[in-house]
Amino acid sequence: MNPLWTVDDVAAYLKVPVKTLYDWRTRDYGPKGKRVGKYLRYKAEEVIAWFESLDPEAA
Template sequence: MGKLWTVEDVAEYLGIPVNTLYDWRTRNYGPPARRVGKYLRYRAEDVVAWFESLDTDAA
């Protein structure tokens, strides 16, 4: 397993604001994250898998 991604890493990868990730978490949407103490961490493979599962027909 590689380095865990921060919220900033995921936001950069997805090209979205950090606050959008926090908003998505309150709506049970977005890539799965794990809490490490007070921090959110993401596994890169989980983020990529979540992204790849999105509907490609969305406009």
């Protein structure tokens, strides 16, 4: 079973501020997270897949 990532884990992996992740959620962008009670959690493999799907030419 793969552990779930916290917002801090995802922010560290992507090297972006936590606030950026929350901003992306309001814009329907970024890796998809799910609420577990009051907490936001991410599947590591989905975060990695989202990152890998980004256009390397985009700047």
